[in-house]
Amino acid sequence: MTALTRIAALDAGEDHEATMDIMSLSQRGERPRVVIVGAGFGGLAAAKALAKSPVDVVVVDRRNYHLFQPLLYQVATAGLSPAEIASPIRGILRDQANARVLMARVEGVDTAARAVVAGTYRIAYDYLILATGARHAYFGRDEWERFAPGLKKIEDATAIRRHILTAFERAEVAEDAAERRRLLNFVIVGGGPTGVEMAGAIAELAKRALARDFRVIDPRQTRVILVEAGPRLLATFPEDLSAKAKAALERLGVEVMLGNAVTACDEGGVVVAGERIEARTVIWGAGVAASSAAKWIGAEKDRAGRIKVAPDLSVPGHPEIFAIGDTAASTGADGKPVPGVAPAAKQMGAYVGGVIAARVRGTTPPGAFRYRNYGNLATIGRKAAVADFGWIRLSGLPAWLLWGAAHVYFLIGFRNRIAVVLNWLWAYFRFNGGVRLITDDRK
Amino acid sequence: MTALTRIAALDAGEDHEATMDIMSLSQRGERPRVVIVGAGFGGLAAAKALAKSPVDVVVVDRRNYHLFQPLLYQVATAGLSPAEIASPIRGILRDQANARVLMARVEGVDTAARAVVAGTYRIAYDYLILATGARHAYFGRDEWERFAPGLKKIEDATAIRRHILTAFERAEVAEDAAERRRLLNFVIVGGGPTGVEMAGAIAELAKRALARDFRVIDPRQTRVILVEAGPRLLATFPEDLSAKAKAALERLGVEVMLGNAVTACDEGGVVVAGERIEARTVIWGAGVAASSAAKWIGAEKDRAGRIKVAPDLSVPGHPEIFAIGDTAASTGADGKPVPGVAPAAKQMGAYVGGVIAARVRGTTPPGAFRYRNYGNLATIGRKAAVADFGWIRLSGLPAWLLWGAAHVYFLIGFRNRIAVVLNWLWAYFRFNGGVRLITDDRK
Numbered sequence: 001m002t003a004l005t006r007i008a009a010l011d012a013g014e015d016h017e018a019t020m021d022i023m024s025l026s027q028r029g030e031r032p033r034v035v036i037v038g039a040g041f042g043g044l045a046a047a048k049a050l051a052k053s054p055v056d057v058v059v060v061d062r063r064n065y066h067l068f069q070p071l072l073y074q075v076a077t078a079g080l081s082p083a084e085i086a087s088p089i090r091g092i093l094r095d096q097a098n099a100r101v102l103m104a105r106v107e108g109v110d111t112a113a114r115a116v117v118a119g120t121y122r123i124a125y126d127y128l129i130l131a132t133g134a135r136h137a138y139f140g141r142d143e144w145e146r147f148a149p150g151l152k153k154i155e156d157a158t159a160i161r162r163h164i165l166t167a168f169e170r171a172e173v174a175e176d177a178a179e180r181r182r183l184l185n186f187v188i189v190g191g192g193p194t195g196v197e198m199a200g201a202i203a204e205l206a207k208r209a210l211a212r213d214f215r216v217i218d219p220r221q222t223r224v225i226l227v228e229a230g231p232r233l234l235a236t237f238p239e240d241l242s243a244k245a246k247a248a249l250e251r252l253g254v255e256v257m258l259g260n261a262v263t264a265c266d267e268g269g270v271v272v273a274g275e276r277i278e279a280r281t282v283i284w285g286a287g288v289a290a291s292s293a294a295k296w297i298g299a300e301k302d303r304a305g306r307i308k309v310a311p312d313l314s315v316p317g318h319p320e321i322f323a324i325g326d327t328a329a330s331t332g333a334d335g336k337p338v339p340g341v342a343p344a345a346k347q348m349g350a351y352v353g354g355v356i357a358a359r360v361r362g363t364t365p366p367g368a369f370r371y372r373n374y375g376n377l378a379t380i381g382r383k384a385a386v387a388d389f390g391w392i393r394l395s396g397l398p399a400w401l402l403w404g405a406a407h408v409y410f411l412i413g414f415r416n417r418i419a420v421v422l423n424w425l426w427a428y429f430r431f432n433g434g435v436r437l438i439t440d441d442r443k
Numbered sequence: 444m445t446a447l448t449r450i451a452a453l454d455a456g457e458d459h460e461a462t463m464d465i466m467s468l469s470q471r472g473e474r475p476r477v478v479i480v481g482a483g484f485g486g487l488a489a490a491k492a493l494a495k496s497p498v499d500v501v502v503v504d505r506r507n508y509h510l511f512q513p514l515l516y517q518v519a520t521a522g523l524s525p526a527e528i529a530s531p532i533r534g535i536l537r538d539q540a541n542a543r544v545l546m547a548r549v550e551g552v553d554t555a556a557r558a559v560v561a562g563t564y565r566i567a568y569d570y571l572i573l574a575t576g577a578r579h580a581y582f583g584r585d586e587w588e589r590f591a592p593g594l595k596k597i598e599d600a601t602a603i604r605r606h607i608l609t610a611f612e613r614a615e616v617a618e619d620a621a622e623r624r625r626l627l628n629f630v631i632v633g634g635g636p637t638g639v640e641m642a643g644a645i646a647e648l649a650k651r652a653l654a655r656d657f658r659v660i661d662p663r664q665t666r667v668i669l670v671e672a673g674p675r676l677l678a679t680f681p682e683d684l685s686a687k688a689k690a691a692l693e694r695l696g697v698e699v700m701l702g703n704a705v706t707a708c709d710e711g712g713v714v715v716a717g718e719r720i721e722a723r724t725v726i727w728g729a730g731v732a733a734s735s736a737a738k739w740i741g742a743e744k745d746r747a748g749r750i751k752v753a754p755d756l757s758v759p760g761h762p763e764i765f766a767i768g769d770t771a772a773s774t775g776a777d778g779k780p781v782p783g784v785a786p787a788a789k790q791m792g793a794y795v796g797g798v799i800a801a802r803v804r805g806t807t808p809p810g811a812f813r814y815r816n817y818g819n820l821a822t823i824g825r826k827a828a829v830a831d832f833g834w835i836r837l838s839g840l841p842a843w844l845l846w847g848a849a850h851v852y853f854l855i856g857f858r859n860r861i862a863v864v865l866n867w868l869w870a871y872f873r874f875n876g877g878v879r880l881i882t883d884d885r886k
Contacts, residue, residue, distance in 0.1 A: 082524070088880070090656035103609075154880070169546040213534065216543075438507045438508070
């Protein structure tokens with residue numbers, strides 16, 4: 001029974017046979033195979049765009065779940081549980097008969113043989129889509145990552161949550177006043193959406209949720225310091241919204257430092273503008289470094305490590321390989337760089353799915369990729385946000401309501417949507433910071 | 444400002460001072476101090492029973508949360524999130540003005556100086572309540588723990604969840620048929636409530652939630668084998684309910700092996716009755732081994748390591764030290780051993796709180812501890828359970844509904860109750876095994 005007839009049998013509702021047959025990954029099947037590496041917003045959009053095409057889709061990810069990254073900071077700040085913003089990839093693609101999912105860590109690509117290498121597996125492809133995302137960049141100071149973790153994975157979020165909550169626990173019993181202050185100082189590096197949202201959420205956690213939980217320290221004396229090297233927060237937003245975000249953060253008690261980069265970082269704090277800020281918690285939200293995908297295929301990359309792609313998002317010299325989302329450096333048809341945000345990754349995934357479908361069917365492929373910006377949103381604490389749609393700019397409560405509705409709408413899975421809405425409503429009325437667990441899988 | 448006046452100031456709603464004052468842990472305060480080690484069912488019940496007494500209560504736990512252990516198996520089988528069955532201790536005791544919480548790992552007790560030793564801290568006590576719980580026992584084969592983890596902590600549950608889900612992922616790509624079978628075999632050791640509930644939940648996860656998620660394997664071919672050394676399941680229940688539980692498990696496809704102990708265990712399976720069962724997943728739910736509390740105070744212990752306590756649950760020779768819950772071996776006033784269940788721990792905690800309150804006030808302490816059994820409940824899969832209340836025995840759906848209502852009622856925190864009910868309703872109607880995340884904090 002070949003892979004194809006096996007899938008056909010499954011489609012027809014026929015049962016599995018008692019003697020199971022392995023669908024060969026290393027051999028090509030009868031239909032063209034599209035291998036997608038990474039099940040983020042871009043990779044999943046590409047898989048779905050190919051649902052009706054005569055291809056076999058293989059989605060490879062080292063995780064078994066898709067992560068709704070825009071809400072990851074709420075896991076880090078004890079507002080949501082990991083399961084509320086993550087959804088098993090197999091569940092998402094369950095009903096797409098031409099897609100299968102493989103949980104494996106990709107280590108390279110054999111472009112000559114057209115095969116993805118993942119541990120002991122070789123996965124042959126006819127078309128390859130690289131959608132492996134990005135991490136934060138430490139600007140050549142990778143040793144800072146130990147002291148100032150970034151926020152890209154669920155494990156990052158639970159580690160930061162553990163770190164933040166443990167800092168309050170340690171402060172409660174610290175006998176040295178300087179150490180106690182250090183434990184209650186929180187530095188966030190980077191004034192993009194991640195930094196702004198983290199700063200607001202930590203300030204609210206300390207000043208509202210934890211305010212009455214301790215007997216010795218007063219969590220309201222927590223200092224939250226947001227450091228941005230550029231002249232304003234949220235650089236991709238219009239200037240007036242940057243100013244509104246800064247004012248909203250300051251109302252929450254966040255200290256915003258603009259125009260100065262971090263020049264040193266260790267386990268006791270950072271140095272900004274020649275001045276040392278003592279802090280046991282430093283969180284990194286600056287810079288972008290793409291994954292290793294460019295290295296796998298020996299492609300030309302930009303300074304952030306992103307693959308420089310052609311107007312159809314294919315890799316020059318490899319018309320069968322595409323890069324999308326944070327893995328790609330694309331200028332789009334309008335000559336402007338495509339931003340590293342979820343909507344852009346989704347649009348790129350759907351576009352590449354269309355390109356491959358057209359090539360397989362022999363029809364005319366779509367013109368060059370064009371990014372459509374439907375708006376930018378960022379939230380500041382429990383009831384403020386800024387939103388920019390070009391034709392209208394919102395701030396304050398209207399922007400926050402819009403932010404909430406948009407995020408819940410795009411969350412994958414009806415169940416997760418209900419859970420998140422309930423958590424938010426609960427937090428809104430009780431300021432209770434519900435998910436305050438210090439867990440540690442290493443023990 | 445002393446510890447006491449500090450608490451009084453907090454009670455009166457006065458703000459913290461800018462210069463914080465440390466409440467000394469190593470010195471006794473003006474009021475008798477009751478130190479409670481462990482914030483499980485017993486420890487929290489003791490703390491609450493002392494809320495109105497003229498004492499200072501210090502609750503020490505190495506976790507920052509109370510765990511609702513009876514539902515832990517649902518975290519291990521991807522039904523619930525950790526935060527839904529765990530609640531921060533500080534939140535639970537927030538409004539109890541005479542209680543403070545300390546997150547620290549207790550390493551010993553200096554009974555001569557009356558101080559608990561936890562890392563660099565020494566916590567002086569006038570009364571000490573040991574409520575440190577138990578783990579599973581490997582009957583002298585501690586090396587088996589590596590291959591057959593038990594289920595007592597959140598980290599155990601997320602590790603088992605990761606192990607179970609990863610087994611299906613590995614089976615999907617296994618090229619060797621024997622290895623694939625090994626990956627789809629799940630052995631549960633111990634036919635008590637934990638084993639029965641785990642076996643039912645894994646069978647349902649495989650046969651319902653995951654049934655359509657894979658393309659190569661058929662999760663419905665999973666074998667779930669429950670091994671019990673004794674002659675029947677749920678030995679503390681009446682015999683007819685044991686038989687009903689066995690029949691209900693078998694309807695779910697679980698293979699129940701009675702009257703045979705595991706004689707060998709390694710990473711590829713177990714040996715039962717001289718026969719090897721190949722399995723990559725073995726879960727241990729047998730035996731009870733109390734924590735190290737008996738060693739800390741040099742007390743006499745039973746074979747399971749539990750402290751042999753006097754009729755008032757104090758430790759012979761140490762009228763100021765009490766042991767409760769799984770830490771104590773008590774026969775109760777009726778001469779029957781008190782079982783190691785949550786209701787017993789709660790009753791013992793409340794009782795000891797009353798004993799200490801009477802001694803502090805100089806009133807007559809209550810008579811010997813007497814355990815009241817209000818009933819036993821165990822669940823089998825998604826809609827069956829067995830319940831024994833002495834005067835009435837239930838099984839099937841009525842018992843399951845009762846089981847659900849009882850567990851939700853006793854869950855700490857209104858928010859958690861709502862979340863759990865929603866998750867269960869969702870699972871009931873969709874069989875969706877919602878929390879299928881393979882996360883790993885070690886990476």
